[in-house]
Amino acid sequence: MASDPFQSADTANAVSGPPSASDYAGDALFRFIAYACALLIVVLVAYILWKIGGQALPAMQEFGPSFITGTTWDVSKGDYGVLPEIWGTLYSSLLALLLGGIFGVAIAIFLTQGFIHARLAAVFRTIVELLAAIPSVVYGLWGIYVLIPLLRPTADWLHETLGWFPLFSSSLNGPGMAPAALVLAIMILPTVAAISVDAFRRIPYKVKEAAYGMGTTRWEAILKVMLPTASSGILAALVLGFGRALGETMALAMLIGNSNQISVSLFAPANTLASLLASNFPEASGIEVEALMYAAMVLLAITFVVNVLGLMIQQMTMRKFEGKK
Amino acid sequence: MSNAELTAAAQESELPSLNRQILERRALKSGLLTTLTWIAAILASIPLFSVIYMLVVQGGARVDLEALTALPPAGFEMGGGFGNAIVGTLVMVGIAAIVSVPLGILAAIYLAILDPSSKIASLSRFLAKVLTGMPSILAGVFAYAAVVLLMGTYSAWAGGIALAVLMLPTVVLTAEEALKMVPQRMKDAAFGMGCTRSQVIWKVVLPTGLPGVVTGVMLAVAGAAGESAPLLFTALFSNYYISELAEPTASLSILIYNFSGMPFDNQIELAWAASLVLVLIVLVFNILARLFGQPKV
Structure with a gap:
C-alpha cells in the first residue's frame, strides 16, 4: 500500500483517517435524496397543474372561452x-x-x-x-x-x-x-x-x-x-x-x-x-x-x-x- | 480681506433666516402629513384590538371544559362543544408537518448548500415562491382531485396533504434562508478536516442553522392550523371524534365557518369560543417561532 500516501501501516490505531467507502456511499445517497426533494417542488407544481387541469378538461372542451x-x-x-x-x-x-x-x-x-x-x-x-x-x-x-x-x-x-x-x-x-x-x-x-x-x-x-x-x-x-x-x-x-x-x-x-x-x-x-x-x-x-x-x-x-x-x-x-x- | 471686513460684509448683506419657522408652508405640510400618518397607524391597529376584544369577551364567556371536550350540538340543542374539532385540527396539522417538514428541509439543504446556483435549484426556488402565493383553496382543489377522488372518501389524509402543500414552500424558503446564514468559515473548517458534504451538513450546518429552521417550521404550522379553505372539501366535517384517518374529519376552522351562518345563538357563541381557541393555537406556534428565532450565530 505504499502507493497510497494516506494509508500508512498504523491506520488501525490512528484516530484520524480518510472517509471510508461507506462514508462516500452515504454521502452520495444523501445528496441524491436532497436533490430529489428539490426536484419534488418542480414535480409538485407540475402535478397540481396536471391534476386540476385534467379534471377541468371536460368542462374546458364543453364550454370553451364562453x-x-x-x-x-x-x-x-x-x-x-x-x-x-x-x-x-x-x-x-x-x-x-x-x-x-x-x-x-x-x-x-x-x-x-x-x-x-x-x-x-x-x-x-x-x-x-x-x-x-x-x-x-x-x-x-x-x-x-x-x-x-x-x-x-x-x-x-x-x-x-x-x-x-x-x-x-x-x-x-x-x-x-x-x-x-x-x-x-x-x-x-x-x-x-x-x-x-x-x-x-x-x-x-x-x-x-x-x-x-x-x-x-x-x-x-x-x-x-x-x-x-x-x-x-x-x-x-x-x-x-x-x-x-x-x-x-x-x-x-x-x-x-x-x-x-x-x-x-x-x-x-x-x-x-x-x-x-x-x-x-x-x-x-x-x-x-x-x-x-x-x-x-x-x-x-x-x-x-x-x-x-x-x-x-x-x-x-x-x-x-x-x-x- | 481681513476677518473683520468679512464679518462686516456678511452683516450688511441680507441673509435669509436659516431657522425653520413653525408656520412656514412646508413645515405646516410636514406637520399635517405626520398627523395623518399617526392617524393611519392608529386606525390600522383598531381591527386587531376589536378582534381580540370580541374573542375575549364573546369567546372567553363560553370556553369551559364542556366546550373543549363535548361534541358539536345539533340545531336547537343547548350546550355542546368542539372537542372533536380541536383533535381533528391537531391531527391534520400533524399529518401536514410529518409530510412537509422532512421534504422541505432536505430541499432547503439542496437549495442552500449542495448546489445553490444550479438550474434546478433556481427553478424550484422560484416555484416555491410562486407556491407561497397560490390561493389556499387551490391546494384544497388539488387534494380533492389527487386524494379524495383516489380514496373515494373525504378524509383526514386529504386535509393533511392539502395543508402540507401549503406548508412546504414556507418550510423550504425559511429553512434555506436559515441554512445560508451559517458562516462559510465553519463549513470550511469542517471540510478542511476531511468531512464529506453530508457530514458537514449533518454535524455543522444543520445544528447551527437549527433555530432558524425551527422558526420556519413553527410559522408554517401556525399558518396551516388557521387554514380553512383547503379543508372544506377534503376533510369535510364530522360530528364525532376521529377514529381513523380515512374518514371525514372535523376541524376548528370549518366548525367556525359552519356555525357562523346558523340562526342559533348557541352555535354562534360556540363559533366565537372556537375562534378564541384557534387563535390561541396559532398564537402559541407564532410565539414558539419567535422564541426559537433568536439568532445564536
Whole structure:
C-alpha cells in the first residue's frame, strides 16, 4: 500500500483517517435524496397543474372561452359562466388594494422613518404581524357580527342621500362588497407593510442623511427622496398584496353574499372565484365539479400572472440595490 | 480681506433666516402629513384590538371544559362543544408537518448548500415562491382531485396533504434562508478536516442553522392550523371524534365557518369560543417561532 500516501501501516490505531467507502456511499445517497426533494417542488407544481387541469378538461372542451364571458351559474340548466366571479374577484381585490395599499405604505413609513422610538416600532411591527396571524375564518366571523352592523347605518345614509351615485346605488342588506373589501384590506395590510418596510430598510442611510443635510423637512425627504428610491420595492409589495387578495377565500365567502351579479355598487352582494369554489364545491357533482375545476384553473392563471409579476419586480429591485452597494 | 471686513460684509448683506419657522408652508405640510400618518397607524391597529376584544369577551364567556371536550350540538340543542374539532385540527396539522417538514428541509439543504446556483435549484426556488402565493383553496382543489377522488372518501389524509402543500414552500424558503446564514468559515473548517458534504451538513450546518429552521417550521404550522379553505372539501366535517384517518374529519376552522351562518345563538357563541381557541393555537406556534428565532450565530 505504499502507493497510497494516506494509508500508512498504523491506520488501525490512528484516530484520524480518510472517509471510508461507506462514508462516500452515504454521502452520495444523501445528496441524491436532497436533490430529489428539490426536484419534488418542480414535480409538485407540475402535478397540481396536471391534476386540476385534467379534471377541468371536460368542462374546458364543453364550454370553451364562453365560460369566461358567461354570466350565469345555473346547475339545473347546466349553464356555467364566471364573468361575475372574475369581476367580483378583481373589484374586491382592487378596492382592498387601494385601502390596504395606502395604509400599508403609510405604516411602512411610520415604522422606518423615525416617527417613533425603535423599540416602540418593534412593538408596532409585532402588532401588524399579529394581524396576519389571525385566521381568515375568524375575520369572517368578525365581519359578520362586528363590521356589517357597524357599516350599515353609514351605508344606508350614503344610499339614501347619494343613491344616484353608482358606488352607492344599492343598500347594504347584510353581506356585500364593502365589508368584504374592508376585511380583505385588513388582511393584505401586513403583506404590503412588511415588504414596503424591507424596501425602505434597503435604502442606504446616507441617502437620508444627504436629504436632511440639504435642509429638507422630514416629509420632503420622504416624498422626494425615500419614496422614489423605494418605489420599485413598494410596487412589488402592492402587486404581491393584490395577489394575496385575489386568492383569499373564507372571509369573502362569509362576507360577500355569494350573489351572481356584476355591480359597481359598494353595498351590493357579489361573488369571487375563490368563494364560488368554497360555497359550491362541497355539494357539487358531475359536470358542476368539472366547471368548478375550470374556475379553479382561471383563478390559478390570474394569481400566477400577478404573483410572478410581483416576484419579478421584487427580484429586480434587490438586484438594483445589491449592484449599487 | 481681513476677518473683520468679512464679518462686516456678511452683516450688511441680507441673509435669509436659516431657522425653520413653525408656520412656514412646508413645515405646516410636514406637520399635517405626520398627523395623518399617526392617524393611519392608529386606525390600522383598531381591527386587531376589536378582534381580540370580541374573542375575549364573546369567546372567553363560553370556553369551559364542556366546550373543549363535548361534541358539536345539533340545531336547537343547548350546550355542546368542539372537542372533536380541536383533535381533528391537531391531527391534520400533524399529518401536514410529518409530510412537509422532512421534504422541505432536505430541499432547503439542496437549495442552500449542495448546489445553490444550479438550474434546478433556481427553478424550484422560484416555484416555491410562486407556491407561497397560490390561493389556499387551490391546494384544497388539488387534494380533492389527487386524494379524495383516489380514496373515494373525504378524509383526514386529504386535509393533511392539502395543508402540507401549503406548508412546504414556507418550510423550504425559511429553512434555506436559515441554512445560508451559517458562516462559510465553519463549513470550511469542517471540510478542511476531511468531512464529506453530508457530514458537514449533518454535524455543522444543520445544528447551527437549527433555530432558524425551527422558526420556519413553527410559522408554517401556525399558518396551516388557521387554514380553512383547503379543508372544506377534503376533510369535510364530522360530528364525532376521529377514529381513523380515512374518514371525514372535523376541524376548528370549518366548525367556525359552519356555525357562523346558523340562526342559533348557541352555535354562534360556540363559533366565537372556537375562534378564541384557534387563535390561541396559532398564537402559541407564532410565539414558539419567535422564541426559537433568536439568532445564536
